[in-house]
Amino acid sequence: MAADDTRVSAVTPWHFYALLGVGLFSLALYTFIVQAHLLRKILAFNIMGSSVFLVLAGLAGSPAGEAPDPVPHAMVITGIVVAVSATALALVLMLRLRDTSGRLTLPEDMGG
Amino acid sequence: MTIAELFSAVLLLAGSLFFIAGTIGLLRFPDVYTRLHALTKADNVGLGLIVTGLILQAPSWEVAGKLMLIWLLVLVASASACHLVACTALERGVTPWRQ
Amino acid sequence: MAAFNLALALLLLSTLAAGLWRILQGPTPADRMLAAQLFGTTAVACLLLLAQSSGRASLRDVALVFALLAAVAVVAFVRRTWHPALRKGGNRRDNR
Amino acid sequence: MNQWLPLLVLASSLLPGLIIFALPEHKHRLRTILNLTGALLKLALVLGILWGVFNQQQYEVRLALLPELDMVFRVGPLALFFIILSSGLWLVTTIYAIGYLEGSPNRSRFFGFFSLCVTSTVGLAMAGNLFTFLLFYEMLTLTTYPLVVHRGTAEARRAGRTYLYYTVSGGALLLAGTVWLYSLTGTLEFVPQGFVSGLDASHHQALVVIFVLLIGGLGVKAALVPLHGWLPKAMVAPAPVSALLHAVAVVKAGAFGIVRVVYEVYGVEFSSSLGVAYPLAIVAAITIIYGSMRAMFQDNLKRRLAYSTVSQVSYIALGVAIVGPIATIGGLVHLVHQGVMKITLFFCAGILDETLGIHKVSEMKGVGRRMPWTMGAFTIAAFGMIGLPPFAGFVSKWYLSLGALEAEQDWVILLLVASSLLNAIYFLPILHAAWFREADGPWPHERELGRYETALALLLPPLVTAALTVLIGLFAAAPLTPLEWAKLISIREFGRP
Amino acid sequence: MPEKSNNQPTPEVQPPSESGLRWLSAALLLVLFAGLASAIMSLPVGTSGLSGEVEAELANSGVSHAVTAVLLNFRGYDTLLEMAVLLVALIGVWSLAPATAAPLTAPGSVLERLVELYVPIMLLTAGYLLWNGAHAPGGAFQGGAVLAAAAVLMFLSGRSLPASLEAWPFRSTIALGLIVFSAVAALLAWRRGALLDYPPAAAGALILLIETTATVSIGSILAALFLGGRPGDGR
Amino acid sequence: MNQRNYLWLLQRTALFSLLWWLLTEGNASSWWFGVPLVLLATGVSTLLAPPSCRSLAGWLRFIPFFIGHSLKGGFDVAWRAMHPALPIAPLLVEYQMRLANEQARVFMTNTACLLPGTLGARFEGASLKVHVLDGHGDFHSELETLEKKVAALFCIDLENNDGRI
Amino acid sequence: MVREAMLQYADIALILVPLAGALLSFVLPRAVSLIGIASAVGITFCALGLTETLLTNGVRQHLVGGWGAPLGIELRADGLSTLMLLMTAVVGLGISLYARVWFRSEANKAIWFWPLWLLLWTALNALFLAADLFNLYVTLELLGLSATGLTALAGSAAALGGAMRYLLVSLFGSLLYLLGIALIYHQCGNVDIALVAECLSPTSPSWAALALIVSGLVLKTALFPFHFWLPPAHASAPAPVSALLSALVIKATFYLLLRLWLDLFSPLAPQLDSLLGLLGAAAVLWGSLLALRQVRLKLLIAYSTVAQIGYLFIAFPLASVGMSAWNGALYLALSHALAKASMFMAAGNLMRHAGHDRIRELDLVAQRLPLSVTAFALAGMSIMGLPPSGGFVAKWWLLESALQQGMWSLAIVLVVGGILAAAYVFRVVGFAFTESPVTHEACPIPRAMEWIALVLALGSLLLGVFVQPPLEVLAVGTPLAGGN
Ligand code: NA
């Protein structure tokens, strides 16, 4: 699939979804970095994930009313399952960390 | 626009108004019990009206039945949820608001 | 008609903003849960309207799943998060 | 057979070493048998090769390692020169070490590394290219470290750390120089008169830097000032280890490497025209004087000997750096002569320590009468170091002086005279105290070790090496002596006697 | 477990990072956003991606819904690994902690009646979603999620798995989907030379088999994840 | 298992079949997959909730009552919520149910939530705590009407009943 | 017959065998270690079989579902993939054997270790075989989650904290990667690496995808300054887990980065290699310096990993001339895998024996656990880059490239890094020679655990002696030819 010149760059509603996606991604990333509380980090991760899915699926809308491209949708479903799994593991890990160390934040750096 | 469509539109609009009313109740009522009243009753009537409105537009009987089914499920869930929340609030000692 | 349905769906969506305010306000977790319940019911209504307006029958299935999962969410809330037996100390946070 | 012999020479110490590691601590007898069998076998194999080389046989093994870069063992005259020294002195040192470590812990570990250390030295001696040399040079570092820290005291570990910092850094310099050289030339094969002279003149500046890197890397082990700092500290190691460091393996490996680089990588003529030989001579000269000056002020006997090594080994570098066949002979022959003499001195120092607890020069008053044989050997070696005829050291200094005259470097004569004077200043007082002064009181820590003045296993090795010091000095002109070998090598390098 | 945190004094949270760091990250993220936005705005429009290819092979895929065809056939291998991801998360959770104790009080009649009514309906709905996946949106994950919700409802009403089922029967159920999926993949590789190379005639049936078992497994895994720990001990 | 139970099972199977039919929106080709599922759902349902009496006639009468009253409840609460003065006077009252059947009690509690002004907050045995939105209203008779309707659904005779299950 | 089948299906068997092992060990917890060892042996045979087919028949390609790109997913085994698979198999077998003994006293952990480890192995093999960008994303997630589970297995607060940090970083890295893939898909309309390579152009979507993917993978590979998560995770996990994290998991993301760099990105951003090289150099120095400062042995080893990762990235700017820089980086990856696994095992032995891993108190261990200390020292040789070892060969090639191109600063970093490595390795070995008395209860260590560490260490040395075979494998269908 070489880049062919018939494709034009123009703004469509689908671009809007993708823009929304990267905007959300940036916002959530800010939370992910700045917030120390693990639950917030995990939530931020989930929002980042959703915004990536928004980019992936949002741009899959077809221009001329045809059926939308199913491949990104399938990828999003796979991605959601992965995100759910990761979230479950992260939450349980967080609770275990609280039980053992009494904290809901990451420990200080070790050794430097 | 046919009569059925007009009727449907009225029902949908009425249903939406109930939703809005329920939301207002959720905002204005003073405690969790009264808010439960607002939410449960208004939203279920709202949904019922919307479902009825949509049934009038439904392409087939099966779809109409499915819409009814969904409404019934929401109804059961809301009623049970309403009781469960109220019951838990009582047990946790949330005192009802009095004038 | 489809446009009308779509407009109503958007109207309903806008009421969700009010629900957000309740979530922010609380004061008890139950109040926040109520807002979540409001979201559930409203979402069902929206989805049904959208299914009609867009002709996507599958959205009705989504509404169905929403109806089922909303119940589970509330039950999980009262049995796990807000369960009376799990309360320690006073109910300062519940009563205001 | 010609392929196998070099490998067998390696195996004769490698295999015993590996087996010894696995031996339980209490199996002294088996360990001793393995040690001595290995050492004797190696000496026998080396003598076999000597005979072969004498009869114009070629000994070469080539093992593919990196693409286009082989591990090569080639036994020519220069390699053999060093191998004979190492394997001969190893045998003697092994006997000495067996006696010295009698009853001490961790002997399996000690003799295991001891054997690996000699394996590395022999491999480095036989290396047919700079790459192989580098491999064994680094292995030598690793195998000596456990010997230096063998005693496990805090001081030993400090010394070990210093040793590592110096030698690993030296190895890194050598590696950098070697790789750089390889990236310019595409070959690292040792050949007489070197292989870099054909390079384009635009590379000459790089070649100078590479020379500095290589000599810097080798100079650490050869203890060229200012890279010598590890050597005096390492004297905390047991006496056999000091013997190994100073005479058999480490310091010699550095000096030998300098010989290889100057003669068979750069070629001595090219080094001179590149302008790197003269600075090397200056560094060597400074080291000679500096080492002797420091030696004078050491009361600790082993430390004084260590500084003496710093000074004496640089005669080799000096001889190499002075362009001319005669100076080359002087430098090369000192490789062997210094080894034989210095090992004698360290053996004796070890005996004094073991038998009487003497560590310091100031404790040596009257020790000549208590231990005449030991001090006799010590005296012969010290005279040799000073350069008195007819001992071995005289031969070296003689050829160095002649070579300096031939190369019109008259200042070297002055240097040698000064150095000899300094040598006399730090050795003669020891001898005077030992032979002509009365002991102040009881010895610091006297032990009864057998029928003779000390244990026989300790006494025999210095006597043998002292005898050698006399013999190779007296019969320097006889066939197959170090001097004759050195002449042979020099002819190969310069194409003329 | 979450209930503990509810009224407990909030565990110490580090003071918010210095404002300098915040400003720095905000600025960097602004740059990130700008870069990504410009990249998105210059993405070409009119690419239909792989929809043409999917359309062309849909008839041979064994299902008529394109997303399901991609998930179970064209990119079925992704889904196989994705189920392994789910399993890994569960094993990780089980390795971390025992399951939380069930709620202490009786569930109450209202809840019990709700469960009686809802659970069979959810079962039916899960089956419907699974069946629907062949020609419309839906499929194993959606069905599994509803199934898991049913199980969660059961847990919450105080019912737990009989002890006899907690060991290998439960573990087998959890692994079943992946076992069947990989067995089918391997079998097809053996008979036809490539992993998951369905014969077009049998594709529909095989996919349904895989999806059915996957639904059961996904349902049990999600339900088990909800418990937040391994069942059987710690009660 | 007696005949009534068979009938009951049949009823339930039919109910779940109807459900499947609705879910698949009448897709005839879905039944090969649906039948086992319906049977499974029936089985699970039977395990969870043993058979009990339901009156069809009662249901038919209940539906209009329910629709009418929930509409009334919706209007009532919507009116109160929108009214500027917020005309509410909440009260927590106790109501003694005469329903003997536990299922019936639950049904009544749930339904109370949807009908005008009442909210079944908690019940222990026959005593139901009801939260009413307007304490001045006639909530008691409302509840009694509801109870009668529910009793009819579950074949319960409220008059000849000593309050035990 | 069996042999032929194995040769024919070696690639997919590399995915199915560990997966089957994981499932079995999950269902039958009583037989976990037996199943685990059987799977490990099976995988090793498959990897050898794949190598054999690769050498006789060249690059292997497997069209999953028979579709082929772009509709379907392709698996591809060239020399680079096969070498990584082989490395994983050998080190994995060693780790499995070690873990069998290690977890003998902790049956309650063994039942979780084995399924997690086998799933991680599945992820590794699947990752090395994948030729599809989205499939790679799934394998990355499988890898990250299983590694998290394994890290947390120790159960201590330190381990849980380390696992949590690792999980968050790994998830974030994957998301960056996925966002990059999203941009690529919508630009190219597919996710097959070979097809995408033809489509990427120097436009802002391609650059954005590049930046996202490279930063995601760099984060996961713990390149300085994103190394902060590595030491806590690697140092607090149980020894076999530390070994596999440092030896294999890091290599997987590095492999992916390298693969994508070679196939997709290097023409797009030729200047980026300098940045990666710079970070690599910083990692070498910073990691080594911190390793020197550590009080605990396992942290020292973990920081040594940080430094060694740096070497891998130094190859990027060096690779513009000839193959020797890539050869060096890969050779370093191989020998580091063996050496680091061995080091963590040796450290695990010392820790079990002494009950702690404070370096200063490792008194007399040389006498008590001579094999473990020997293993540590021999593995250390490879880490220091001293001959004869794979590390030496790798460093030789890297240095050669650096000097050929006159990149003096990188050459100096390579040399200085070696010296620093010697310093930290001998800090440990030095304490092994102390002669302080026994001050604590010592716990006996099964000999097998010591031998396995030693064999892996010897493996890393043998890599320095037998250099041609790995290079022959690597040369098949190599993407490493580099620009000239
Ligand atoms: Na010197």
Ligand code: NA
């Ligand atoms: Na000297």
